[in-house]
Amino acid sequence: MRAILTSKWTKVVVFLLCLMPLASLGWRALHNDLSANPIEFITHATGDWTLRFLLITLAITPFRKILRLPDLIRFRRMLGLFAFFYACLHFTTYIWLDKFFDLAEMWKDVAKRRYITVGFTAFLLLIPLAVTSTAGWIRRIGGRRWQQLHRAIYFSALCGVIHYYWLVKSAVIRPLAYAAILAVLLLWRLAVKYWPQPQPATADLQPKPQRVQA
Amino acid sequence: MLIRKAPDLTYADVTPKSLYLDRRKFLRGMGIAGAAALAGARLWDLASPNTQAFAATKFDGLIKSPFSTKEQQNSYNDVTHYNNFYEFGTEKSDPSKNAGKFQTSPWTVSVEGEVNKPRKFSLDEIIKLGPLEERIYRHRCVEAWSIVVPWIGFSFSALANAVEPTPKAKYVAFESYWDSKQMPWGRYAGIDFPYVEGLRLDEAMNPLALLCVGMYGESLPNQDGAPIRLVLPWKYGFKSAKSLVKIRFVKGEPPTTWNRMASNEYGFYANVNPKVDHPRWSQAKERRLGEFFKRETLMFNGYGDQVASMYNGMDLRKNY
Secondary structure, X not given: OHHHHHOHHHHHHXXXXXXXXXXXXXXXXHOOOOOOOHHHHHHHHHHXXXXXXHHHHHHHHHHHHHOOOHHHHXXXXXXXXXXXXXXXXXXXXXXXXXXXXXHHHHHHHHHHOHHHHHHHHHHHHHHHHHHOOOHHHHHHHXXXXXXXXXXXXXXXXXXXXXXHHHHOOOOOHHHHHHHHHHHHHHHHXXXXXXXXXXXXXXXXXXXXXXXXXX | OOOOOOOOOXXXXXXXXXXXXXXXXXXXXXXXXXXHHHHHHHHHHHHOOXXXXXXXXXXXXXXXXXXXXXXXXXXXXXXXXXXOOHHHOOOOOHHHHHOOOOOOOOOEEEEEEOEOOOEEEEHHHHHOOOXXXXXXXEEEOOOOEEEEEEEEEEEHHHHHHHHOEOOOOOEEEXXXXXXXXXXXXXXXXOOOOOOEEEEXXXXXXXXXXXXXXXXXXXXXXXXXXXXXXXEOOOEOXXXXXXOEEEEEEEOOOOOOHHHHHXXXXXXXXXXXXXXXXXXXXXXXXXXXXXXOOOEEOOHHHHXXXXXXXXXXXXXXXXXX
């Protein structure tokens, strides 16, 4: 497993997989298969994938710990950047194909419509994270503060899910599914942080379980 | 790719259904032949049986209605593959996928309440009530998209006159078919079924209010509200209840589904009004399916001449 995770080819494969949603949109566009309302279709697809990539990114740490696969960390930055990539496509679709670069209209929307306010916030929160995603920036700000900064992804994902919930007319099942997954991912973090670490009752007889560093 | 030209075609030129069905099969085939990875997310689609309804009755000798618009009609494919019918799922593509096996024959509509001659009608009996007309209407969804559809039917007033509403009848309540076995997707729609709608009696008697049994020259496809529905072109689409089973003339304002669900967002009247926004989005503009740029939304969806007088003296901000 470790060999697979650390192979550079795996990274290439994951990278290509992450491009599949975009490729699928391109394929559908070529075949005139973007529904009767292509702009809405693209807006929804890119929004869905932004949320999915945010959740996948947030799932890396729990999976590393639970499955004891620390090498999964090698994919976290890429997945996070893909979340940002699809967020950019989502925002571009909105500002271009919905608002036709009418910035005044956009600000009116952001101020007046709470689902846009919260969605726009989710997007803004991702920008500093994308900018500081390089090794150079981790050095410059220092690992600890970098980590603190990058906790903004929790709020971005939260805003993203609320954005989706506030936008649907009545079919709340899907936004609630995203919310449930996000809740699990965030509560796991809280639990790890605040749950008392289990003490082995028969410490003398058993080897002490290795504590995984957070 | 996104810019789809609005071709100079009449609906006689619309791709015959058998042809575009073949095209879809071809595309599905292409999907299988194409990269499996690409198809990954769509495997489910590919595996699903083609549940397209093939049975359709052609209507001949339709009267051309003076109410028809000369605007470019949307394609049959657009109107049948992009619409809301929450009983069959909440995605725009769901009704076309899920309504294929919907049983619409035999069909009866019960007309009752404050009328002298309450009775149950079979679909055939209703169709015989009036000469069928083709009416090409603009149709504006509350979600800010719009289409132009050649509907078939006649004014609802023909049915009303057949049952003779009493002076006590002030409103009309409409109820759509609901069967959780045939429509299991509806359980996750987030709204209560059966779907109910309502009109003031004068609105229902307005000649524009269409009792609709077909479109594009033939009977209604299941996903568009077969076998009989309302079409109210000056109101948001959700007022035009589909697959009607009960029509009740009543004294007081009847409850309506979306109003019950969120009364601050969906009023009883729901007249198309560019000046009164939905709380969550603007109603000033709309996207006509097939067009790249949005167009301005018209008051009463452009049917003010026929309907505006019914709302004289009413505050349309309050009665949205």
